Amino acid sequence: MAVEVVKRGGKPATTAAGPADTAPAGLSAHIQKRLLANPGGREFMLDAQLAAPPGITILFGASGAGKTTLLDCVAGLLEPDGGNIALRGRVLFDKTAGLNLPTRKRSLGYVFQDLALFPHLTVEANIRYGLAKIPGEEQVRRTAAILESLRALPLRARYPGEISGGERQRVALARALVTDPDLLLLDEPLGGLDAPTKSAIVEDLRAWNRAHQIPIIYVTHDRGEVFALGERAVVLEGGKLIAQGTPHEVLNAPRQETVAQLAGFENIFDATVDATHEAQGTMTCRLAGTAVTLEVPLSQVAAGAGVRVAVRAGDILLATSRPQNLSARNIIPGVLVSLEQRDFMITAQVDCGIRFEVHLTPGARDSLQLHAGREVWLVLKTHSCQLVASR
């Protein structure tokens, strides 16, 4: 892929946003904005320093973290209380200089969460809307070209109310891309789409960006999308950027507990380090208040130190007899407390002196004849256990 990724030199994900990289071809923003968690709710401060080089930057966070507010500030739909925003060396907003470029002059594309296609205009008119300043034949040519490249040409004469959700998302994307923006803001644009439709649109977006090389900020709270799309990911929580790096760095080796929770680590435990094994690159931790010990990857902590250990429920194996001759280093006996089915996934709660959550398939449940009260063994690989800094 031709997109140049400005990687942070292979460093582990930084735990707090450093000074914004002023990439001349990218976006650099420092945005401060007071806002409400929900109408009438508690007030909190969005204070985020964001650097987005050309390519896709995923903005990841739970709802209410301030993601949409951040985008609206970049777009100029909301005026920040403080800070500055620059795009490709052009200042869009500077509180101290009293500069605030209106939205229409920022030359950006914004795909809203609810798309905001104009209901009274055809697909073609929607797309031509942003091309008013160029000659008519050129408008027609570019509209046809973008519809063609997004495989939406047959929709041109239809109204937004007459096409499917996936088609509407394509049209909204086309409307934003056709203006040849300097920056693309996408607010959960693929929400509610099935996986094949989603990946087809993502592929189209990637192809388009290979030719255009602009910063794209893609907001999502779906961790699958983070891995599928991102070259870079930043995590926003409570109005602060709490981590940034590659998706793998940010989500797979979380250094912040909040990131771990966001990234789907269902099991997070307090533990003390019993012993370190430098030669093996591992250490033994005892989970607080239990006799359960876990072998986890070595970290820069001394024996006796307190740590937090995070394990994904889907990374734990479950056996009905004590497993033998396994490479996995952690085999923990326990009792099955409950089984709960959600869609095609079973969530099992296992008491090993401390509660573990384990995910398995209905087939596994049936073939192992699992039921509450049954004696089981949990199997955890050393590298499925992640160390997390507690806050």
Added chain:
Amino acid sequence: MDWQAFLLTVKLAVLVTAILLVLGLPIAYWLTYSRRRWKFLIEAVVGMPLVLPPTVLGFYILLALGSKSPLGRWWESLTGHTLAFTFEALVIGSVIYSLPFTVQPLAAAFSTVDRKFVAASATLGASRLRTFFRIILPLSVSGLLTATALTFAHTMGEFGVVLMVGGNIPGVTRTVSIDIYDQVQATNYASANQTALVLLAISFVALSLVYAWNRKVWAIWPWR
């Protein structure tokens, strides 16, 4: 049936409706989108004709147009005759009296237009004027229609203000509603009934057209 009064009234209603659409669109836009704290004061002023007795409104308009007021003097220096008790005075009085019937349906319609469309238009480089004419107004067609019909029908049937600022000069300021009043005063009930029926029919047709059209709009754009 006094056809002279009828034609005069139609002329007045058409003129007033046209003027009010030109004035009402920016006022309604400002009332909907302005973030001024004192906006409610302007809303109250615009809505006043709804609750004021027409005689009170007419009295003050008459004073404002009279030869002792700056406006009246300016008009006299321009045209050589007084402004009060002329057709022009009737137009000015009716414009003020019918203002809320134009502004309120428009403002109500503008405020139902999803702000996301306005935001999307801005991100696509459109000026406020373009956003207004391409997005806000087309999505407010039903409000525009309601405003037009209400203003027209209301002006057609107005009485108190017209009497106060225009008097009752045949062919100049005598409208149908004043004509009906005159007929009744003269116990000429048959003629009064004829004219009243025409006014009733016009109002009914105007409102029916509005409601019929609004239904159609709903059917075309079901997501609104």
